[in-house]
Amino acid sequence: TLIGSLGGLFIARVLGPTGRGDLVIVLQWPAMIGTMAGVAVNQATCYWMSKRPSEARSIMWTAATAALLTGLIVAVAGPWMASAIGRNDQVVRSMTFIFALSPLYIAGGVWMSALQATTITGWNVARVTQPLFYLAGVTCLWGAGALTLTGAVGAFAGSLIVQALCSLMLARREVGHYRHPELRLLRPLYAYGAKVWFAIVPVLLNVSVDQLVLSVWPGVTAAELGNYVLAVSLSNLVLPVTQAFGTGAFPRI
Secondary structure, three states: OHHHHHHHHHHHHHHHHHHHHHHHHHHHHHHHHHHHHOOOHHHHHHHHHHHOHHHHHHHHHHHHHHHHHHHHHHHHHHHHHHHHHOOOHHHHHHHHHHHOOHHHHHHHHHHHHHHHHHOHHHHHHHHHHHHHHHHHHHHHHHHOOOOOHHHHHHHHHHHHHHHHHHHHHHHHHHHOOOOOOOHHHHHHHHHHHHHHHHHHHHHHHHHHHHHHHHHHOOOOOHHHHHHHHHHHHHHHHHHHHHHHHHHHHHHHO
16 A cells, blocks of 8 residues: 555556546546446455354355456457546546456455465465556666656556556465366355445445546646645555554454
8 A cells, every 4th residue: 555655646646647547537437436346356255264164264265256257248349438538538548457357356356365264474465566667667667768658658557457468367375276166156156245245335435425426527637636636645644554453353253
């Protein structure tokens, strides 16, 4: 979270308010929609793997398969959603590209949650890869004088792919190789996930609804949105301290 916030501040400085505002639209909407579509199957994976360690391998691969299929549906609907949300052609194209990565985004969350249930060290390694590679990517683009909205989106996409693959490799090593999904496990996964979903969606909306509304409000320019998001990024610098205990204790409670 800290690296992500620092990266956001750096990008805002380089891209300027308008570029930062457009980037928020491109990244925020797919993340929100992907999170809602996933029905908290990642949290359910962590819960059930901790509760039923003997079935951990089946639980992880069943959840990952369901997540990939859910992400595929979001990716197919991505061009339509991007056209409805985007302010201009560049934003629409970039958002469509990010929506296409929804299978990796949602399934990657499952693999990271599997690590949270089994190895906090591996989970921390997987978590840090995305913001670290993203920051490294935009820094390299900035050094080459090529940091644009398209470049920032490409760097984000690359970091997301690296994180998903890293999570997959660590989860396979820790939990086991692929196993055919078991339909009987979908009910407990989504039953628990639905309960968590109803708890986290209001929190996510409370955190992001301002930016989501401003991103589609006709009277708000991309520059004004970018300045607003910069202020939000500064306030988020304290989040790592407040979130550390809860995320570490969840699989043990």
